[in-house]
Amino acid sequence: MQTDLMQIFREACSQKVSDLHFLPQDGVCILYYRLDGRLKEKERLNPAQYQEILTRIKGMSQLDIGETRLPQDGRIRLQIENKNVDFRIATLPTIFGEKLTIRIMQPMNSHLTPEQIFTHPEDLANFKKTISHGFxxxxxxxxxxSGKTTTAYTAIQELAKGHKLSIHSVEDPVEYTLPAVAQTQIQPKFGMGFPSAIRAVLRHDPDVLFVSEVRDQEAMDLILKAVVTGHLVISSxxxxxxxxxxxxxxxxxxxxYMAASALSTVVSQTLLRRVCKDCCQEITLDEQTALHFGMPEGIKIKEARGCDSCNHTGYRGRMAIYEFLHFNKAMKDLIRTQNLTGLQEHLVVIGHKTLRDRAREAVIAGHTTIEELSR
Ligand SMILES: [Zn+2]
Structure with missing residues (x-):
């Protein structure tokens, strides 16, 4: 059994695990890996082994080691295979002791070019259009x-190229450091939540403002005011x-009225598991399924099976699919009158591609399965 923490971290990074969960149960602690979006049991630790890991992690992330009754969170930065990797730590009291969850922030995710992210030429063109407007x-x-943060960071990095724009961000947490961007971490403990940080940043002559997440009306009102005064605001x-x-x-x-005036583009995305090429089987789509999913009957699609190279899951790796909605005058008018049903109908009429359409295309192209589409 492996209890060396650094070895767990190294292995998790090399396998591109996104999260580690240490779940205490009665007399045992189960370690799970999240890989390709799914949890997988990695190993079982005895309580003494887990306690050792927990204490060490709390020490490294400057949490209160003696505090076991309240949730805590912190972070650790380590050099793994010559790369700086950030680990976001969270503890939670449960009936069998503290649960420990570690999110692994691999640095390479933040330095992708749009060409690497958007393999579909239509998506790339849409992305360029999205960031081409100055407000x-x-x-x-x-x-x-779903990878939305990575996509947002890619947009900021593109805008920051050439150092010609004043770019500010207000984030919680700052997930990756970006060159040529003034990044501010909110500090609610000291009275600087999103609204006061946004107000402060607006006094620094920004061209572009990135707000990592909008949670309330106050922050959103400030953002919309910034937009109507000619700024480009990116958020999620x-x-x-x-x-x-x-x-x-x-x-x-x-x-x-404000929502309609401000909205420029909404980019939505989701991840689909890629069917394993080594073991997938070709099947012919039957009438009923074709009808149900709006696909042509009788076409050949792939079905997941399972083999050694995909850990018997039938899937290996994931792919992102995107929906870009650029708001034109007709769409803004529908939002102004709060007619979202009308907006939906309008999108169908103009042949707008939704995430579901893109997922259907991925099934037809043989990248994924009906099972993933229906999820
Ligand atoms: Zn396989």
Whole structure:
């Protein structure tokens, strides 16, 4: 059994594990890896081994080692294989002791070029269009772990190239350091939440403002004011797609007029598991499934099986799919009148590609399966 912490970290980094979960149970602690979005049991530790790891992690991330009844969070930066890797630490009291969760922030994720991220030429063109306007609100949407933060950072990095723009960010937490960007971490403990940090940043003559996440109306109102006074504001929302993003803006109490005026582009994304090329099987799509998913009947698609090279899961690696919604006048008018059903119908009429359309294309192209599409 392996209890050496550095060895766990090294192995997790080389396997591109995104999170480590140490879950205490009755008389045992289970270590899980999150890989390609799914949890996988890695090993079982006895309570003494886990206690040793927990104490060491708390010490390294400057948490209170004696505090076991309250949740704590911190971070550690380590050199792993000559790269700086940040580990975000969180502890949580449970009935069997403290649970420990570690998010691994591999640095390479933050230095991707748009060409590396957007392999589909249509997506790349849409991305360039998104950041080509000097003002407006650009929202990156997706669920946790969808890669929306990486995409947002890629946008900032593109804008920062050439050092011709004053770029500021207000973040919680600052996930990666970006060259030529003034990055501010909010400090609610000292009275600097998102709203006061945004107000302060607006006094520093910004061209572009990146706000990592908008949680309330006050912060969103400030952002929208910045947009209508001619700034480019980039932010992210924890919603699945473009329509939900518009809906969320209205739900948090933003005036439909302001939302309509400000919105420039909503970029939504999600990750699909790639079917393992070594073991997948070709099947012919039957009538009922074809009808259900709106796909042509009788086409050949791939079905997941499982082999040694994919750990018997049938899938290996993931791919991102994107939806870009650039708001034109007609769409803004529909938001102004809060007619989201009308917006949805309009998108169908103009042949706008949703995430579901893109997932369907990925199934037809043989990259993934019907099982992933229906998820
Ligand atoms: Zn396989």
């Amino acid at each position: 407006g609100l650009v929202l990156f949407c997706g669920k946790t772990g 929302l924890h919603v699945a797609d473009s329509i939900s993003a518009a809906q969320r803006l209205l739900e948090i109490g933003i005036s439909p």
